[in-house]
Amino acid sequence: MILHPALIMLGAGIVIPFVPHLIRKIMLIVMPLIVLVASYNLQYGQQQSIGFINNIDLVYLKVDELSWIFVFILSIVSFTANLFSYNYSNRIEVAAQFLYVASSMGVVLAGDWITLLFFWELMAISSTFLVWAKKDETAKKAGIRYFLVHFFGGNLLLAGIFIKVSQGEYLINSLSQNMDIASIFILIGISINAAIYPLHAWLPDAYPKSTISGSVFMSCLTTKVAVYCLVRVFPGVPILIWGGVVMCLLGVLYAMFANDLRVILSYHIISQVGYMVAAVGLGSELALNGAVAHAFSHILYKSLLFMGAGTILYATGFSKLTDLGGLFKKIPGVVVLYFIGSLAISGFPYLNGFTSKAVILSAASVTKYPEVELLLYLASVGTLISTCLKVTYYSFLGEAKKSYDIKKVPINMYISMIITAVLCFVYGSFPNLLYNRLPFEMNYIPYTFDHVISTVQILLASTLAFLFFVEIMEPKEYFLLDTDWLYRKPLVFVTRKTSEVVVAIQENLGAVWGTGILSIVPFFNNPFRKLNVINSENETPEKYDPDHYRFSIGLAVTIAIMVFVGSFFYVRF
Amino acid sequence: MGQKNVILSFAIVGFLSIIVEVIFPIHYHPYYWWHAFIGFDYIFGLLGGFLLIFISKGILFPIVKRKKDIYERSEEE
Structure with a gap:
């Protein structure tokens, strides 16, 4: 019998708000572990379906190399993020977290369009509750905007899927050779979830306003599931290359002057997803492997960064760089763990960002897109400057700009951050653990001498550039316009x-x-x-x-x- | 340690890394000239950093910054 991870999580998510407090806390830890085991035990080629109307079969489980690796990383992060939220999340929040994880796994395991659409909409609804769980006025409004944007995207997807299914194609296949009106609807629907410019503004609008653990879940699930769908459905669509490059650079440029920690990280999601989208656009086997590997790494280090930022917000009550300062003396553990995450995202050797970003950059030069390679490389300079150096300089070092009491950081937050940091290190130091599980065969060695030395050089040089302009880089409290202006x-x-x-x-x-x-x-x-x-x-x-x-x-x-x-x-x- | 010393030390380490590259000029798969150009990454990172800071802080930030939340008023109506 095959244990279906998404259905286990779905059942648990429906039950969990009604059980007593103690059982809820046990389920919060145990259920993600069961799901982790279930998803690890999935075998390539497994398939399950159930009959539906008009002789359509709903293929609710279809496992291949691509879906296995995504379900695996989703179940890892579901465990660490649920552990992170252990000490404070309430009934509704826990249910939303479980359903959110379940629905994203459901999308990844879906073999037909109708199942995908069902889980896609469930993903939008459950994540909206994570924004609303913050229970203040701005979160309420941001949640409604978030929901409307995803509702719009879901309807575009529905329109495309409706046409596809009415043509008799109900199984999910690559549509990149067949760009008709239905494919374009589906592409735009997925692009909204992947936060491709200019459809990205929901992300930095909603994520920083969510709860502490809500933002950890959101940073890992929606955009990466969309990347999965792009890899599955639209590999090698040329427009995605430039879409990805624009995301990559504009995300970094915004992050360089953003002030709130979680806003900086949100713009960095866009930037990092830009690498993956560009890789999907390149479409070669190496590039698609790179997109999958980078999604895998990104989920780990981005959840670590959001956990760090969330813990800082939890402990101090502030998340703006203009309020924080001198955190290294007060909560050194959190600061060190955040710093590891920020090095990982910048591509520091022996951390996992290095091993996956390198694949995409190599793929860009192999497929004869030198300008793409250089622009993506340029974005990695900005990544180091904004997530690592700027945050370190203005909030970890120096003196606090506002007086606040430090709340004690609960042990579960530390444990989940340590687990994630260790995984960043393990997958960065032993990249073949990941490479062997990627959808296509490849023989890629990231730790060559010239590659390590060039990474060291670029990191040193970016640090130098930051130090030259450290006064100019000082964060200022301003309200930032983005494309959500158009619909607001x-x-x-x-x-x-x-x-x-x-x-x-x-x-x-x-x-x-x-x-x-x-x-x-x-x-x-x-x-x-x-x-x-x-x-x-x-x-x-x-x-x-x-x-x-x-x-x-x-x-x-x-x-x-x-x-x-x-x-x-x-x-x- | 003052800021100048920090800058100096980073510059020295960077210079050392270029020297290491000169001594061991091993370049697997140089698809384009910059893959084999000694010290390219250092120059690229430095100039790229300046460029990004300039575009970000000098051009984009003045365009998109607003004194306060511009949406508040319209939402109260």
Whole structure:
């Protein structure tokens, strides 16, 4: 019997809000471990399906090299992130976390479009609850915006899938050779989740406003599942190369002047996903391997960074660089762990960013895209400057800019960060652990002498560039515009004006129509009244009551349910 | 240790790394000239860092920065 990790997690997520506190805490640790074992034991080639309408089979489990590696890393991060949230997450949050993990695994394991769509929408809904779990006004509004953007993307995906399924293609296949209107809908739907410019603004809008552990989950799941879908469905689509390069550079440029720790990290998600998207666009086997490897590494070090930032927020109550300072003296453990994560993301040798970024850069030069290689290389300079050097200089060193008490950091937060940091180191030092599990065969050696020396040189040089301009780089508290301006200002304006015009037309037409009706009403009166057969002065006519002639709403509902049940059984059996 | 000393030490270590590259000029798979160019990564990182800081802080930041949350007012309406 095959244990389906997503279905186990889904069941646990449905049950967990209703169980007592103690059992909930046990489940929070045990269930992700069971899922981890289940996903490790999946074998390539396993497939399970169930019959559905119109002779379509729902393939809810299909394992190959690509889905195995993604499910594996998702279950690792589900364990560490749930452990991280152990000490404070409440019922709803835990349920949302479980469902979020379950739905992202469901997308990865789905073999047909309809299953994928179901889990895709569940992913959007459950992650929205993680934003709302913060329970303040800004989080509430950001959650609604987040949900609307994903709702829009999900509907585009639905439109594309609807066309595909109606053409009889219900299994997920590569669409890069077949770019018709359905493929374009699907591509845009996935691109919204992958935060490709200019469809990215939901990410730095929502993630920093989420709860501490919510942002850890979100940083790992949505965008990386979208990368999985791009690798699966759109390998080698040329537009993705430049989409990825733009993401990579603009993400870094924004991160360089952002002030809030979690905003910096959010822009860095965009930047790092840019590497993967560009690699998917390159489309060679080496590049796709690079995209998968980088997604794997990214989930590890980005969750470590978000855990670090979350812990700093938890301990101090602040997350802005203009408020923090001198953290190294106060919480050295957290600072060191964050620093490891920031070195990993910058591609420091013996940490996992080095081993996966190198594959993508090599793939770019092998596939004859030297400009892509250089631009992606340039982005890695900015990565070191903004996540590592800037954060270290302005919040870990120096003096605190505001006075605050340090709350004691719970042990579970430390343990999950240490596990993640160790994994960063293990996968960075023994890259073949990862390389052997990648979708395509490759013989790639990252630790060559010239490669290590060039990485050392570029890291040294970026540090020097930062130190030269350290005064200029000083963070300042400003509000940053991004492309969400388009749907928060002009779109709102256009919508309001349109509805005002429509309402005005409706009201004026209604007024004209109403006077017209009233003017002819006397001609339809009771004719006997005109003839004075009955005395109209004393007798008031009975007031018209439309409900008198209607059926009750319950009858309509009953009929609707009966029709639905009848047609469902007709179609199903 | 003052800032100047830090800069100096980083520059010296960088210079040493270039010397190491000169002594062991091993380059596997040089697809383009910069893969074999000695000290390329150091120059690229330095100039690239300057360029990124300039574009980011000098051009992009003044365009996108706003004094306060510009969305607050419209959302209260």
